[in-house]
Amino acid sequence: MSRLSRSVRGSRVLVTGAASGMGRATAELFAEEGAMVAVTDHALAPAEAVAAELRGRGFLAQAWKLDVSDPAEIAAVVAQIAEAFGGLDIVINNAGISGFAAVDSDAYETVWDRSLAILLSAHQRVVRAALPHLRRSAAPRIVNIASTEALGATAMDSPYAAAKAGVVGLTRALAVELGREAITVNCVCPGPISTGMTAAVPDEHKATFARRRTALGRYGEPDEVAHITLSLCLPAASYITGAVIPVDGGLTARNA
Numbered sequence: 001m002s003r004l005s006r007s008v009r010g011s012r013v014l015v016t017g018a019a020s021g022m023g024r025a026t027a028e029l030f031a032e033e034g035a036m037v038a039v040t041d042h043a044l045a046p047a048e049a050v051a052a053e054l055r056g057r058g059f060l061a062q063a064w065k066l067d068v069s070d071p072a073e074i075a076a077v078v079a080q081i082a083e084a085f086g087g088l089d090i091v092i093n094n095a096g097i098s099g100f101a102a103v104d105s106d107a108y109e110t111v112w113d114r115s116l117a118i119l120l121s122a123h124q125r126v127v128r129a130a131l132p133h134l135r136r137s138a139a140p141r142i143v144n145i146a147s148t149e150a151l152g153a154t155a156m157d158s159p160y161a162a163a164k165a166g167v168v169g170l171t172r173a174l175a176v177e178l179g180r181e182a183i184t185v186n187c188v189c190p191g192p193i194s195t196g197m198t199a200a201v202p203d204e205h206k207a208t209f210a211r212r213r214t215a216l217g218r219y220g221e222p223d224e225v226a227h228i229t230l231s232l233c234l235p236a237a238s239y240i241t242g243a244v245i246p247v248d249g250g251l252t253a254r255n256a
Contacts, residue, residue: 004236009034011139011233012085014078016068016126017095019046021195022145025222026092026229031059033230035090038081040066042095068095068122069114078129088133090233093123093167094145098197099160112159119163123170127185140183141233144171145225148191148248164189168244175242184241186232191248193220215250 013030017023019041031037031054039054041047044065051063062084066077082088099115101108123144134140149157150164171187178185192198192210198219210218225247232240246252 004234004238005139006234006236007034008090008230008233008235011035011089012038012082012087013090013092013233014038014040014081014088014126014130015092015094016040016066016122017042019043019050021197022190022193022222022225023092023094024050025226026094027061028054029223029226029230030090030233031057031061034060036060036085037062038085039063040077040081040095042067066095068126069117071125074122074125075129078126078133082130082133087136088130089137089139090141090143091126091130091134092143092145092229092233093126095122096145096197099163100157101159102156103158108159112162115159115163116166119160120166120170123167124174127174131183134183135181139235139238140181141237142174142178142183142185143229143232144185144187145229146171146187146189146244148189148246148252150189151244151246151252171244172242179241182238184232184237186240186243187245188225188228188232189244189246189248189252190225191220191246191251193222193225193247195222210249213251213254214248215254218249220247220249 013035015027018027018039039047039051047063051061054061101111146167147164149161153161175185
């Protein structure tokens with residue numbers, strides 16, 4: 001039997017929104033596995049703090065400021081990363097914001113525009129900027145981070161849910177379009193995860209929600225999402241594309 005590699009050692013990886021939460025856990029995991037990691041975030045200082053910590057542990061990481069709402073910055077920074085690393089093998093579109101507003105509220109249009117810009121349009125722009133470099137990779141991988149809100153929504157989150165559902169559609173369409181080039185494109189849909197976005201929710205509310213809605217009865221941790229992302233990026237994952245994988249403790253499997 002042929003053996004496909006289960007190592008990302010030496011891979012060149014770009015992670016957006018990597019200064020905290022799931023993005024940070026993903027950057028750390030890839031670095032620990034021997035990859036060269038571009039830690040990007042909308043502010044340089046927190047991204048550099050993560051990269052410096054990883055370098056202090058003997059791993060390969062550099063930081064860049066990347067505001068994914070800015071198309072020109074995406075194009076420039078992706079080019080800088082590819083030049084610094086000698087190419088790109090893996091792109092993780094993780095950067096995100098919350099986007100809740102009632103449909104009849106004055107804030108709705110603003111929340112809608114910002115949600116689609118950061119949660120959806122940025123994904124395709126990062127991919128488009130990285131594509132010439134991915135085409136030269138031996139094991140090119142794209143992973144888009146969506147949400148279980150793409151699969152079943154919550155009241156007053158239509159901007160967020162629409163953007164995340166768009167990520168699922170974008171993932172499937174790009175998987176079909178790029179498949180003949182052996183570029184895999186997959187999507188991870190986290191459920192309730194303990195991150196900065198959920199930090200404001202009282203612990204007792206989290207516990208009640210998790211007990212009622214998830215099969216495992218708890219919130220997930222960022223590194224539990226990161227490990228699924230890593231698995232999709234292994235050279236051995238070469239026949240997985242267009243997949244939409246919930247990492248939600250059984251939330252979407254449970255009827256009541």
